[in-house]
Each structure stands twice: as C-alpha cells, then as structure tokens.
Amino acid sequence: MSRSHSARSRSTRTALAGAAGLSGAALLLVSGCTPTTGASPVSDAASASGPAEAAAAQADTSAQGLQSAYQQTVKAVLPSVVQITTSQDLGSGVVYDSKGDIVTNAHVVGDAKNFQVSLATGGKPLAATLVSSFPANDLAVVRLSSPPKSLKPASFADTSKVGVGELVLAMGNPLGLSSSVTEGIVSATGRTVSEGESGGGTGATIPDMVQTSAAINPGNSGGALVSLDNQVIGIPTLAATDPQLGSGAAPGIGFAIPSSTVKRIADQIIEHGKVTDSGRAALGVTVRGVVGENFQPAGVAIVTEEKNGAAAKAGLKAGDVITRVGNTQITTVQSLSEALAALRPGDKTKVTYTRGTSTKTAEVTLGSL
Incomplete structure (x- = not known):
C-alpha cells in the first residue's frame, strides 16, 4: 500500500505512508458489566450449567457491555461533530469551544471563506467564516457567526497516551450521510503520511498520524476519531488506496491527525489568527524536483531561499540541488518533506547538495515551517 485518498466528499487525493513508529503497549478497552454485590451471573451459570454455558454467559455479558460503551460514547461525542458545507463540497468538523470555533481539515x-455548518442535533444550517487555515498540517478553524447556547465542545485527548489496539469510533458525514459512525481500533501511531494535491488536497506531509481500521470515507475529513473515554484522539483526514486496485480503497487503513497536534495548531489560530510556532522543521526554501541523465528523480533543486532562512545561513542558494538530508537520500520533493517531518526546529543536520559539477555538504540548523 502506498497511496491514499482524502476523506473529503466527492474528491480524492494521494498519500504515501512512511515509516511507522509504535508507541505504548496495546490496549483493549472493553467495558464489562460486573456486579458490585452478590453472586455474579457468570458464577451462577457455571454452578448451574457447567463451563460451556458459563463461557457463553461471559461472552454475552461482555458484548452487552461493549455495545453499551459504544452507545454512551456516541451519545456523548456525536453532538460535537458537525457538517461543513462550501459552495462546492462538504466535510466534517469538531466543535472546539463554546465561542463557536470549529476545527476541521x-x-x-x-x-472558501464562508460556510454553512449543520449541527448533529438538527436545526437550520448556521453561518460560519474562516479564522485561518494551515495547509502544512492540513488543519483549519472556522467560527460560527452566532453560536447557539446549546453548542457542545468536544474533549481532546493527550495523544501520547493513545495505544495500539485501542477501540475507537470515527464520526462524521461520509458521502453526505450526516452523523455516521464507524468502529475499529488504533492500528499504529507515529505514521508519516504525504497527501497529494489532486482533488483539492494540500500536498502536505504530516508526521505522527494515527492509523486506524475504522472506515474513513469521503466526507469524514475533519470529523472525530474518538476513544471510549469520550475523547477525540484525532481528526480523520486520509483513507488509503491500493495502486493495484486503481482508485479503490484499501480496506481498514485510514489516518487521523493526532489531537495533540490539533490542539497546538488550533490554539494558535484562535489566539493569533495564524500559526506562530508549527513545531515543524524547515529549510526556508522553495524547491522543485529534478531528474538525472536516465530521467529518474535525482534530487530537489532550490528555486528560492528565504533571506536569513536556515538554508541561506548555511550557504545554500538558488540552483543548488539537495541530494541528502542526514542519512536520508533525497530524490523528490516528497522525500525531502518526509525527511524534514522527522526533524524539529533547532535540530542540526547535514545537507548534501550539488552546485554545478561539485558535491558539497553543509551543516544546517533547521528553522520553523
């Protein structure tokens, strides 16, 4: 699998899943029904009917408990998930605060600058305007013009505590089917995913994404990936496609921007009207891909460099072709984005580049995206 499509309604775009990092031990959150007093139903069944019947009673009790946990989570969180409609498309969003701020992709x-927002609780669509968009992390905040008093902000989790194997629900408006819910698990954490620009995508390379088996479809973008603790752990953004299947989805492989990233970006947008500290490393250059004599990708050429940017301070300039960052070979713009996504502002790294017929190396102190 190497391709993904966005969860935006009626549009698709490309994504490349990079190296995975698994964080934490696997957690399975299964709520059971355990009486606090008296004999348990399982022990009663065991004494009356034997081990097989006791096992069946245990399974039935666990299933009822899990179903109850799902229903409680849906009841608690779904009212915070909205549908966002532009003149051309639709997606999902999550109520961030009681002032009417809504976070989305x-x-x-x-x-677009103006939107219609439909609440899961019903009623007429509400007018909203754009606060700011940050395409580098595929996040944006829109604000309701007249937020209702009944508006219910979601609770966002500390994503560092999310474990592989944790049960999750994806909530949104896939294919325009409002307030839909799917279920799955956290399949992996720490994924680096690059999305394409076709179909309205941002072309961003996003680190630390949460991979899930919960179904993510067009229209789910900007919605909520929710734990059974009733907390949003991520914003669903991409669903994978298999190149061998053409445009067909690869079942059970979706990606969500972690809630810790969502909170960091959204808080800055709400406070400052823009992102002032992305936490993302940058060279301070605009680039384009180049090919070698065999017409295969051979590096990334600097088109312009920011004055006093990281690359310029290290002596790189327009026309130089970057071929390596640290120990990572750079052949395309995407590979450069992925290499930088693994680093942080202030990190020092060696950048290998060609200038004319000469190969050079510079130590670069990375700036902020």
Missing part, C-alpha cells in the same frame, strides 16, 4: 475549507 484545511482541504475541507479549500479556498
């Missing part, structure tokens, strides 16, 4: 808002 940048590719959901696109170039």
